[in-house]
Amino acid sequence: MRRGTALTLALDVAPYALVAVAVFTAAFGAPVLTRLCAVVLATYAGNAVFGECDLASRALGDAPRSAYRGKTVWITGASQGLGEELALHLGSMGAKLILSSRREETLRRVCEAATAAGAEDARALTLDARAGSAAMREKGAAALALARKMAGAGDGIDGTDADVGVDYLFHVAGGSQHAAAEDTADEVDRDMFELNTMSAIALTKALLPSMLARRKGTIVAVGSMAVKCPAPGQATYAATKAALSAFCHSLRGEVADRGVSVTVAHPGPIATGLGGQTRKERRLDATLVAKRIAAGAALGLDEVVLATQPIMLLRNFMQFVPSVGFRVLNKVGPKRTRAARLGVSMYELK
Numbered sequence: 001m002r003r004g005t006a007l008t009l010a011l012d013v014a015p016y017a018l019v020a021v022a023v024f025t026a027a028f029g030a031p032v033l034t035r036l037c038a039v040v041l042a043t044y045a046g047n048a049v050f051g052e053c054d055l056a057s058r059a060l061g062d063a064p065r066s067a068y069r070g071k072t073v074w075i076t077g078a079s080q081g082l083g084e085e086l087a088l089h090l091g092s093m094g095a096k097l098i099l100s101s102r103r104e105e106t107l108r109r110v111c112e113a114a115t116a117a118g119a120e121d122a123r124a125l126t127l128d129a130r131a132g133s134a135a136m137r138e139k140g141a142a143a144l145a146l147a148r149k150m151a152g153a154g155d156g157i158d159g160t161d162a163d164v165g166v167d168y169l170f171h172v173a174g175g176s177q178h179a180a181a182e183d184t185a186d187e188v189d190r191d192m193f194e195l196n197t198m199s200a201i202a203l204t205k206a207l208l209p210s211m212l213a214r215r216k217g218t219i220v221a222v223g224s225m226a227v228k229c230p231a232p233g234q235a236t237y238a239a240t241k242a243a244l245s246a247f248c249h250s251l252r253g254e255v256a257d258r259g260v261s262v263t264v265a266h267p268g269p270i271a272t273g274l275g276g277q278t279r280k281e282r283r284l285d286a287t288l289v290a291k292r293i294a295a296g297a298a299l300g301l302d303e304v305v306l307a308t309q310p311i312m313l314l315r316n317f318m319q320f321v322p323s324v325g326f327r328v329l330n331k332v333g334p335k336r337t338r339a340a341r342l343g344v345s346m347y348e349l350k
């Protein structure tokens with residue numbers, strides 16, 4: 001069992017076991033043990049109220065450098081924001097990078113920066129995620145050919161080559177929308193699903209035969225906190241990320257015994273170009289998010305969940321006491337939606 005999986009299991013089961021032990025020791029007069037259980041349970045409660053990251057990610061810390069050294073990593077949405085941060089972070093650990101988005105010049109600049117940071121190699125592969133599934137399959141083949149070239153193996157690869165391939169595929173490309181569902185045109189809904197969901201599914205399917213043949217590979221999808229907490233004013237965005245998340249979790253179950261792992265990250269608002277940034281609004285640091293996601297993927301976490309407070313607290317309500325979470329959203333949601341209509345930040349609610 002991988003380190004991340006074992007740790008998550010232990011952290012998930014521990015509170016239930018601790019409550020049982022605390023009740024038992026209280027009933028049978030072992031106050032020291034009862035107090036010990038209470039202290040550990042208080043740590044859980046403290047993280048739920050104040051923590052900005054799930055406990056497993058926090059406990060794991062950074063990925064070991066060996067996890068990415070010499071590994072071929074394909075990142076979509078790498079020209080700016082979180083994708084760029086991931087490229088620089090994984091580059092600094094000696095990865096071989098394939099960086100994708102629509103803007104070639106910008107990608108080349110990120111390739112240079114990643115190489116300067118320590119990447120073994122960094123190449124740009126332009127891609128328009130809205131171009132449809134057939135185009136994504138072609139890009140998958142192109143990425144495999146590039147991986148082979150970077151390994152010095154020459155051109156021509158049939159997608160099932162046993163020696164060379166993409167070790168990590170990070171789905172970062174994406175876009176958001178701030179609008180009430182009733183104001184969102186059908187074409188915008190479809191466009192968002194193409195960009196955030198369908199393209200990632202198609203790219204995953206393009207690389208899967210090669211990963212399964214090698215019995216090696218990690219697929220990482222950047223979802224959103226909008227999957228964990230419904231997001232009034234971003235209904236379509238939340239739906240695209242929820243669909244991607246469901247696909248990834250189901251896929252993990254299909255390939256779990258064939259060497260391929262899947263990690264889904266659910267960050268809350270990040271200080272990148274996506275969405276409005278204001279003085280009052282607190283967002284996650286993009287470098288920290290990149291590090292947490294990289295570590296989660298390398299150490300085998302199923303999910304990485306992180307957000308500033310009180311968003312993380314609301315997520316905990318949604319997970320453990322959903323009826324309270326839904327009531328809070330019914331109060332906050334209409335204000336968020338009005339803010340979306342006015343084009344102001346949805347995180348500063350009046």
Ligand SMILES: NC(=O)c1ccc[n+]([C@@H]2O[C@H](COP(=O)([O-])OP(=O)(O)OC[C@H]3O[C@@H](n4cnc5c(N)ncnc54)[C@H](OP(=O)(O)O)[C@@H]3O)[C@@H](O)[C@H]2O)c1
Nearest residue numbers: 077079080081082101102103128129173174269270272274
């Ligand atoms: N920022 C947040 O608050 C936040 C919170 C939770 C989740 N996320 C998710 O994290 C990911 C990155 O967010 P970010 O804030 O870094 O976004 P960003 O700064 O807007 O960057 C988006 C990236 O996606 C690429 N992209 C956009 N449309 C594309 C297309 N049609 N084809 C190919 N690439 C395309 C862009 O490159 P080009 O323009 O060069 O194509 C860019 O590299 C997204 O999936 C987002 O949903 C963000």
